Amino acid sequence: MTDSYVAAIDQGTTSSRCIVFDRAGAIVAVEQREHRQIFPRPGWVEHDAAEIWTKVQAVVAGALARAGLRADELSALGITNQRETTVLWDRTTGKPVHNAIVWQDTRTSALCHELASTAQCGQDRFRQATGLPLASYFSGPKVAWLLDHVPGLRRRAENGEIAFGTVDSWLIWNLTGGTDGGTHVTDVTNASRTMLMNLATLQWDPAILGAMNIPEAVLPEIRSSSEVYGRAVGRLAGVPVASALGDQQAAVFGQTCFGVGEAKNTYGTGSFLLLNTGERPVASKNGLLTTVGYRLGGEPPVYCLEGSIAVTGSLVQWFRDQLGLIRSADEIEPLAASVPDNGGAYIVPAFSGLYAPYWRSDARGVITGLTGYVTKAHLARAVLEATSWQTREVVDAMYQDSGVRITSLKVDGGMTVNGLLMQHQADVLGVPVIRPVISETTCLGAAYAAGLATGVWRNPEELRSHWRRDAEWTPRLGAAAREGEYRNWRKAVERSFGWHEEPAAGA
Numbered sequence: 001m002t003d004s005y006v007a008a009i010d011q012g013t014t015s016s017r018c019i020v021f022d023r024a025g026a027i028v029a030v031e032q033r034e035h036r037q038i039f040p041r042p043g044w045v046e047h048d049a050a051e052i053w054t055k056v057q058a059v060v061a062g063a064l065a066r067a068g069l070r071a072d073e074l075s076a077l078g079i080t081n082q083r084e085t086t087v088l089w090d091r092t093t094g095k096p097v098h099n100a101i102v103w104q105d106t107r108t109s110a111l112c113h114e115l116a117s118t119a120q121c122g123q124d125r126f127r128q129a130t131g132l133p134l135a136s137y138f139s140g141p142k143v144a145w146l147l148d149h150v151p152g153l154r155r156r157a158e159n160g161e162i163a164f165g166t167v168d169s170w171l172i173w174n175l176t177g178g179t180d181g182g183t184h185v186t187d188v189t190n191a192s193r194t195m196l197m198n199l200a201t202l203q204w205d206p207a208i209l210g211a212m213n214i215p216e217a218v219l220p221e222i223r224s225s226s227e228v229y230g231r232a233v234g235r236l237a238g239v240p241v242a243s244a245l246g247d248q249q250a251a252v253f254g255q256t257c258f259g260v261g262e263a264k265n266t267y268g269t270g271s272f273l274l275l276n277t278g279e280r281p282v283a284s285k286n287g288l289l290t291t292v293g294y295r296l297g298g299e300p301p302v303y304c305l306e307g308s309i310a311v312t313g314s315l316v317q318w319f320r321d322q323l324g325l326i327r328s329a330d331e332i333e334p335l336a337a338s339v340p341d342n343g344g345a346y347i348v349p350a351f352s353g354l355y356a357p358y359w360r361s362d363a364r365g366v367i368t369g370l371t372g373y374v375t376k377a378h379l380a381r382a383v384l385e386a387t388s389w390q391t392r393e394v395v396d397a398m399y400q401d402s403g404v405r406i407t408s409l410k411v412d413g414g415m416t417v418n419g420l421l422m423q424h425q426a427d428v429l430g431v432p433v434i435r436p437v438i439s440e441t442t443c444l445g446a447a448y449a450a451g452l453a454t455g456v457w458r459n460p461e462e463l464r465s466h467w468r469r470d471a472e473w474t475p476r477l478g479a480a481a482r483e484g485e486y487r488n489w490r491k492a493v494e495r496s497f498g499w500h501e502e503p504a505a506g507a
Contacts, residue, residue: 004456005069007239008078008446009056011167012247013085013102013269016055018063019443020074023456025466027440028069031062038099043106043352046099049087052167053174061235071236077175078243078450080250080442081167083193086142088153088218089170091163094179098150100167101142104270104310106352108141109361115141115211123359129198129205131281131290133359136352137308139166139194144212157218164218166190168244175241176230183230186220187244188301192292197222199281199290202301224295225249226449243449245294247442248272251412252293252304253449254441256464261404265391266442267415270355271312273394274304275402286397287357296452296460305401307356307394311349311365312387313415318349319383325376333418336381343378344369346492347386354496357397364499368492384418388425389489395429408432412441419473427477428486437468 004023009016017032033055038046064071084103089096101107112134116122123133132138143164147154156162165173168190173182191197191204196214198205204219223229228240245253248266252274255264260278265271274293281290281303293304311318320326326335348354350363367379399405408431415421416435426433438444451457 004075004451005067005073006076006078006447006451006456007060007063007074008080008443008450009060009171010247010443010446011052011056011079011081011171013082013104016052016059017443018056018059019440019447020063020067020069021444021447025438025444025448025463027438029063029067031059031066033059041107045102045105047085047102049089049096049100049167049170052100053170056171057235071239074236074239075456076240076242076450076454077232077236078446079168079171079241080245080247080446081171081190083166083190083246083248084137084139084142085167086139086146086164087167087170088143088146088157088162088164091161092179094174097153097162098146101146103137104352105142106136106361108136108145109353111141111145112136112361126195126208128283129200129208130195131192131199131283132195134195135359136361137355140196140208140212140214143214143218147214158215160217162218163220165220166193166246168246169220172229172241172244175232175236177233180233184220185223185229187223187225188292188295189225189246189249190244191222193246199292199303202292224297226294226296226453228453240450240454242453243446245446245449248274248306249291249293249304250443250445250449251441252276252445254438254443254445255410255412255436256460256467257410258460258464262410263398263406264410264412264441267312267387267411267413269312269314271309271387271391271413273307273391273398275306275398275404275406277303277305277402279303282402284397284401286400287359288394288397288401289356294449296449305398307397309387309390309394310353310355311351312390313413315347315349315383315386316415318351319380325379332380332383333420335377336384337420339375339377339381342381342385343374344371345374345378345382346489347379347382348492348496349386350496353500354493356394358493360497362498362500363496366492366496368495369488384421385424387415387421388428389486391425392428392486406431408434411435412439422471422473423476426473426475428482430475430479430482432475433473434469435471437470439470
């Protein structure tokens with residue numbers, strides 16, 4: 001099988017891409033296209049799911065063309081996706097009934113507050129079953145909002161006319177036939193982000209469905225992360241669609257974090273640090289999420305603790321697009337490097353609240369420590385450092401929950417090309433930061449899972465042999481300086497609290 005190729009679709013928050021890998025896990029071809037970001041109101045973020053499907057078809061065709069391959073030369077196709085983003089579509093027409101509500105969207109904050117206030121457990125009402133706090137981040141409340149706000153939709157949903165899915169479900173359904181017999185499934189990793197799946201049973205939880213008034217008829221079947229869901233039609237006719245993983249879990253798999261205590265951090269629109277805790281879910285008391293890491297076929301699931309940070313890479317975009325202080329994202333590193341430190345300025349990017357470890361929907365972004373000395377170069381440095389400090393908070397919470405102190409951090413994602421950021425990350429954690437040769441670990445993880453399901457690779461240990469170190473950053477900052485700056489960061493975070501008041505549930 002020396003000529004085996006596996007393709008992976010990575011449907012992300014800002015773009016869709018397809019990467020073709022060979023049997024050694026090396027990249028053969030890449031194609032990528034952006035899609036529109038839709039902002040109907042402050043705090044609302046939407047995507048056009050039909051546009052996403054069009055872009056996905058285009059990037060698959062482009063990647064195959066660049067690789068010089070026919071569809072029948074692919075052994076498997078895997079999917080990884082932005083998680084929590086919610087799509088409802090008509091089973092008969094195949095058309096979305098509303099724009100997809102993106103994971104960053106905060107319109108369900110009032111609903112979450114209402115659900116929390118009707119139970120003594122508050123924000124932790126469903127945490128024991130799902131591993132998740134009540135927050136606008138997750139898919140379940142988004143489904144409930146759509147059913148309540150799109151005229152006639154609840155009746156149609158109860159009659160079985162409407163399908164719900166995170167983006168993996170939407171793509172698999174379309175790839176395998178759509179209105180002509182498309183498979184309506186999701187995998188355990190994406191299902192674990194809906195706040196509707198029970199972590200113990202790996203099935204939809206009837207009590208939570210009842211509490212959110214979501215009819216079971218809209219839900220996909222929950223399957224493993226690595227199995228053949230069906231065969232593609234159209235341009236990819238006959239290719240097994242053989243994996244689905246939420247993007248952060250796919251990165252865990254691509255980084256080969258198969259052992260308990262292994263951790264990775266992905267730096268994208270947001271940042272997501274996951275720690276493998278093995279075959280048992282570890283409940284968090286420190287603001288982390290308990291989630292499914294992956295499940296291979298009929299094997300037991302592997303669980304993770306996750307720290308989700310809403311705004312990291314998108315803060316650089318804000319600095320570029322909203323403030324206009326740089327013309328391209330790659331300008332931020334030399335600008336930040338032109339000064340020795342942040343000049344005392346800190347930026348807390350709580351644009352739509354804070355995620356781990358705080359889960360404060362009332363927080364909003366702040367810039368603190370401003371003096372006449374601070375220049376745009378200092379602010380550029382503060383933009384990058386915000387990512388490092390938020391990651392430090394998550395690492396501390398993981399240690400408190402698990403007792404595992406990381407000795408290094410595997411990193412991936414677009415921001416890892418920024419050497420200044422990676423050095424600061426090593427400095428604030430006090431451990432080496434390591435980037436692999438293949439930094440596209442999200443796509444690679446989806447490809448690995450699809451290849452395991454179709455016999456391209458034998459087992460996870462074979463995949464470990466592909467992992468190679470590309471760069472490593474070791475700490476240079478002394479402990480006293482590190483902790484002093486961390487105290488300043490924590491003071492800045494506290495000043496972001498309490499800025500936003502929740503509207504009434506009916507608003």
